[in-house]
Amino acid sequence: MARKIGSRYTAQQVLGRGSAGTVWLGEGPEGPVAIKLLREDLASDQDLVGRFVQERTALLSLDHPRIVGIRDLVVDGTDLALVMDLVRGSDLRSRLERDRRLAPETAVAVTADVADALAAAHAAGVVHRDVKPENVLLDAAAPTGPGGAPPALLTDFGIARLVDAPRRTRATRIIGTPDYLAPEIIEGLPPRASVDIYALATVLYELLAGFTPFGGGHPGAVLRRHVTETVTPLPGIPEPLWQILAQCLAKAPxxxxxxxxxxxxxxxxxxxxxxxxxxxxxxxxxxxxxxxxAYDDGDEADDAAYGDRPEGARRGAVPLVRAAAPDSSRDTHTSIKLPTAEELAAGPPGARRDPSDRGTGHGHKHRAVPAAVRRRRLKLAAAAAATVVAAGLGGWALASGGDSGKHHSRQDDAPGSGAPDHAIPTAPTGTAASPQGGTGAPVALPRWSAFHDLPRAGVSLTGGPRALDLAGTTYVFARGTDQNIWYVTRDDASGRYGFWQRLTGIHVADDPAVVSASPGTLDLFGLGTDGLLYRRTLGTTGGGWSEWFQVDERTKFDAAPAAASSEPGRIDLVGRTGGDLVTASLVDGRWNAWAVVPTPGQITGAPGLVSRRGGTLEAFVVRKADGAVLRLPYADGAWRPTQVVQGMPASGRVEPVTLAGHTCLLAPAPGGSLTQAVSSPAGVWAVQPLREPASSGVALTASGGTADVWVTTADGSLAWASGRL
Incomplete structure (x- = not known):
């Protein structure tokens, strides 16, 4: 039966039903149209109606050949409707149900069309938020493209955007289709353009394989896989295509x-x-x-909670609407409560695997929980989501790949205050002092040569550099004014420097950190402009740079991190968040959770970190109250009492290095000079100011009794000097 929609449109025939509403074939002043009539409970929500009206201009402005155009938004009594162009053809889900999977050429051509649609939407400031095969229409009336693929058009812009209003979700629920949800959405972060890229890459994977990379089973299990599992490579597709897929399915936005x-x-x-x-x-x-x-998790109670699953349903989309029959639109949204900070704090600490450990079967990252707790959480989707979010509180290792070479910032969040937004446990501490060695004569301070200028980088450098000597080559990293990390190498035998190179992919807000935990491998850490920590790995024997991985998607930092290796294969990190020093380690391919290192008072600036011998660490920070330099030793599995480095003023990051068995420190001092200090075996510090180039930070490397220092100069370049004890 026909029905009027507003004063201009008539809905004539139902085309499909979904969780958000019903799609009708309709007629308007300019001919046939498709009308999406939203559910009555949505239409009665005055907040949503107001949001609907506010979004009208943005949605009507989306004009692109690969976007199903929205002609009008109608608010009339209890009717809330989107009037759209009518596309003669089927949706991509119907094509998949018929063919099971597509030829790679066809799949790529369809996906490229959708990418064009998203590019236009993102340029207009619109994020789709629900990219899936149901929302991709294939225009059967238009000429076909590569592989016989009909032109693809993206539809349903604004549905998730309208329904997921802040008041409706209260920032404690996630809304979307489980198989295509980006990890950051599951973790509770706001949706940005990168969530559409992740969803579209999932669609491409499904077109090629016939199933989604993380789908199947209970919705909570699907969500958990997005966060904890790495994507399984597909055989038989060219490596360039797989690299694109892997990059767009990266956990780090x-x-x-x-x-x-x-x-x-x-x-x-x-x-x-x-x-x-x-x-x-x-x-x-x-x-x-x-x-x-594909839907069976062995729990009949779960089946009852979500209604009968349709016969023949595939794992491409998990139906979550109670007693919903299959239909042409197949909207499969889920809304799952996220746990509070108090609920998360009650859970046991856990660990994560590093997804860069490819091919070993250790790509999973999960928080360890008792078996009984896991079984209970799997009973309800809400509890399963809590497991997923709890997983995000540990270390999040970053995905690997190649450098894009393009100069873009792809940060998805504005910089935060740095205060932790979740509970961070306290690191183990001990009452005994750390081993100091025997007493002896005071140690002489290093004698430094004159400083020499390095070749200039392509941009001015800022902040403090970081350096690492690895197998006869020294790598020097610095932050450019373009917010990229730049690096140059020096051949230690000849003393010659190479050309500066730029690392793109993220923009950084502070100095980098660098460490080598395994022969021939270098790990670089950068603090993104979103306050999150990212990791990138270089195989110095020809492996090349990986892509950036997120170390942790929940913990935001307000200063550059520091890295060291206290044991072979282990990476130790310290960082500052909210005035606290926090630490985490990568051990046996797993990141443990961040923990607070107790300090006598809040700290300021970036920390420094060094390991003098196996199983020990020394962190150096500046106390906010009085500017004192604090030494925090770690030994025998616990952080030991803090020591004040007497007489050493510091106005920036304290850079430590092991020099001839002693700890040597350099730091910017108030007034623009540098200060150095060296510890004696008895733990007494010899301190001396240096009248050298003023710098906001320094880098140190050492071998035996010889050290090298790099400083950032006032003109945005680097200067280098060597010294000996």
Whole structure:
């Protein structure tokens, strides 16, 4: 039966029903249209109606050949409707149900069209938030493209954006389709453009494989996999295409391509894919495409909670609408409560695996919980989501890949205050002082040569550098005024420096940190402009740079981190958040949770970190109250009592290094000079000011009794000197 929608449109025939409303074939003043009539309970929400009206201009302005245009937004009594262009054809989900999977050339051509649509939307400041096959329409009336693919158009802009209003969700729920949700959404972070890229890469994976990379089973399990598991490579596709997929499925939002880059790079792979048949790949755990086992988690109570699952339903989308029958729109939103900080703080500390540990079967990152607790959490989706979010509180290792080479900032959040937004436990402490060695004569201070200028980088440098000597090559890293990390190498035998190189992919807000925990491997840490910590790895024997990985998506830092290695294969980190010193370590491929290191008072500036011998660490920080330099030793598995480095003023990061068995410190001092200090075996510090180039930070390396120092000069370049005890 026909019905009027406002004064201009008539809805004539139902095309499909979904969780947000009903799609009708309609008629308007300019001909046939599609009308999405939202549910009555949504239409009665005055806050949503107001939001609906506010979004009208932005949604109507989306004009692109690959976007299903929104012609009008109608508010009339209890009717709330979007009037859209009518596309003659089917949606991508229907195509998948018919063909199971697409030929790579066809899949890539369709995905590139959708990427073009997202690029236009993101340029207009609109994030789709629900990219999935149901929302991709294939225009059967238009000429086909590569691989016989019909042009693809993206629809349903604004639905998730309208329904997920702040008042409706109260920032404690997540809304979206489980199989396509980006990890940062599951962790409770606000949606940015990168969530659409993750969802579209998931769609491409599904078009190629016939199943999504993390789908199947209980919705809570699906969400957990997005956060904790790395994507399984697909056999039989060219490496360039797999690299694109892996980059866009990275856990770190900043590591993903932009929509424009994704479309361009996908089209660049089309010549490699011509004539390639659909790949043959088995679903995980032996599940076929049409098996109901894809939904079976062995718990009938869960089945009852979510309604009967439709016969023949596939793992491409998890239906969550109670007693909903399959329909053409297949909206499959979920809304799951996130736990409070108090609930999270009650959980046991856990650990994470580093996803850069490829091919070992250790790519998972999860927080350890008792078996009974896991079983209880799997009973309800809300508790399962709590497990997912708790997983984000530990270390989050960063994904690997190649450098994009493009100069973009892809940070998804504005810098925070630095105060921790979740409970951080206290690190183990001990009452005994750390080993200091025997007593003896005072140690002489290093004697430094004159400073010499390094070759200039492509931009002015700022902050303090960091350096690392590795197998006869010294790597010097510094932050440029363009917010990228720059580095130069020096051949230690000849003393010659190479050319400066820039690392793109994220923009950094402070100095980098660098460490080598394994022979031939260098790990670089950068503090993003979003306050989060990122990691990148270099294989110095020809492996090249990985992409940026997030170390932790929940903990925000307000100063540059410091890194050291107290044991082979282990990376130790310290950072400052909210005036506290926090620490975490990567051990056996797992990041442990961040923990607060107790200090006598709040700290300021960035910390320094060094390991003098196996199993020990020394962290150096500046106390905020009086500017005193504090030494915090770690030995025998616990942090020991703090020691004040008497007589050493510091106005910036204290850089430590082990020199001839002693700890040597250099730091910027008030007034623009540098201060150095060296500890005696008895723990007594010899301190001396240096009249050298003023700098906001220094870098130190040492071998035996010889040390090298790099400082940032006033003209934005670096200067270098050597010294001996």
């Amino acid at each position: 900043a590591s993903r391509l932009t929509a424009g880059e994704l479309g361009d790079r996908l089209r660049g792979t089309l010549p490699l894919l011509a004539g390639v048949p659909p790949i043959e790949v088995a679903a995980p755990d032996g599940r076929g495409d049409e098996s109901r086992d």
